[in-house]
Amino acid sequence: MAAVLPTRRDNPFDPPPDLADEERPLRRLAFPDGHTGWLVTGYALARAVLADVRFSSRLELRRQVVRRTETDEIRPGKPAPPGFFIAMDPPDHTRYRRLLTGQFTVRRMNQLRPRVEQIVDEHLDAMERTGPPTDLVSAFALPIPSLVICELLGVPYADRQRFQHDSAVLLSLDATVEDANAALASLTGYLAGLVERKRGEPADDLLSGLIEGGELTGDELVGIAMLLLIAGHETTANMLGLGTFALLTHPDQADDLRSGRVDEDKAVEELLRWLSVIQFGTTRTAAEDVELGGEVIRAGESVAISVPAANRDPERFAEPGSLDLGADAHGHLAFGHGVHQCLGQQLARIEMRVAYGALFRRFPALRLAVPPQEVPLRDDMSIYGVHSLPVEW
C-alpha cells in the first residue's frame, strides 16, 4: 500500500523529514479519495512534470493531496469558474494569461518599486508609533502585499476585512465545505459588484483596463480578480512572515542583510528556496499515459509535486538544508515552472526585496517576543507560514 503525504514537521523551517527519499524521487502516493497516484520529490523530475502540459492542471481532474476534515471536498470534479486560469490548460489558460502578462513585466514591476517603498515605510512608521511588542504578521507581513495588490487591481483597501477573511477560509485546509462555499459566494458577490461599479467609473487600474479591453465577460473578470486577489496577498504575506522568523533565528545572516554584505536580490531567492511556502500545492493529473523517471504514469493518475522537497534536492543545490543568503539559489521552483509559473513573481520579488531590508534596518534590535517554539505555525494551511509573529525591538 502506498503511504500518504508526510506532513509532520520537526521544526518550523525544514520540510517533514520523511518527505523526500533520495533513492526514490518518484514514488507512489495515497490520495485522500482512495486514489493511488504519485509523489515527486526530486528537482529534475519536478521540473519535467511542471513543464509538460500532458500533466493537466484542470480543476475537474484535480485531487487534493491532504485532507484535514471529513467534510473536505477532496475532488472538486467540476471545471474551474471562468477566468480562474490557474486551474485550466492551454489553450484556455493561454488566452487569459496573455491578457495579463503585459501588466506584470519586469519593467512594470520595477516602476512600482517607489510606491512599494512608500507603503513599507508607512507600515514601519506605524510600528514605531505603536511601539513594541507587536505582531509582525498583522502590522507588516499581511497588510503590505494586500495593499499593493489592491492598488494594482483597483480593489478598495477599505474593503479588506471582507476579502481577507474570505480568502483565508478558501485557503484553509480545515474549513468545512459549507464555509468554503459561503466564502466563495461572498467573494464572488463582492467582486461582481466591484466590476459593475468600475464599468460606470473606470480608473487607472488593472481591472478597469481589462474591462475596457472588452475581451472578457463579467464572469471572467470576476474569476481573474479573485485569482489575483487570493494569489497576490497570502503568498507574499507568508514569505514575509516566515522569512522574518527565519532571519530572527539566524541573526548573523540578518546582520549581513542589514549591512549590505549580502546582495538583497540573492537573499530573497535563497529565502524563497529554503522556505518554499507552497507546501502541498502543485498537483497535476496525467491527461494521457506519460513516461516519467522510468515509470509510466497512466492517464487519470494524479502527481503531487513537492516544491519544498524539490528545492532541497542535494543533486541540484549544494548544502540544500542550510539557509545561506549568499548562496546561489537560482532555478529554484518556489514560483513553479512551466506555463503556470507564477504570474506575480516579479511583483513578489520587489515586495520582498524592499521589505526585509527596510525592516531590519529600521529596527536593528528586532527580536522575537516569545520563545521560538511558541510561534504558531500554519501547518494546517496550503500556504505555509506563521499565523502570528510576536516581536519587540
Next chain:
Amino acid sequence: MIEADRDICIGAGMCALTAPEVFDQDDDGLVVTLTDEPGPESTDAVKEAVQLCPSGALRLAGS
C-alpha cells in the same frame, strides 16, 4: 544566435530579469530580443536565461 518563440512565451519575465541586456518584454509581456548576437560578456547570462525560461520559448541556435 538566439531564437525566442513568442507563440510559446508566457511572459514570466525570467529572461528579462536574468539577461536584461539581451531580453526585454513588450507591452503584452512577451519576450523581445534586443540583439541577435549578444557579446561574449553576456554568454553566461543568456545560457542561464534559456535554462530558466519556464515555457521553453528560448533556444540557442548553432550551439
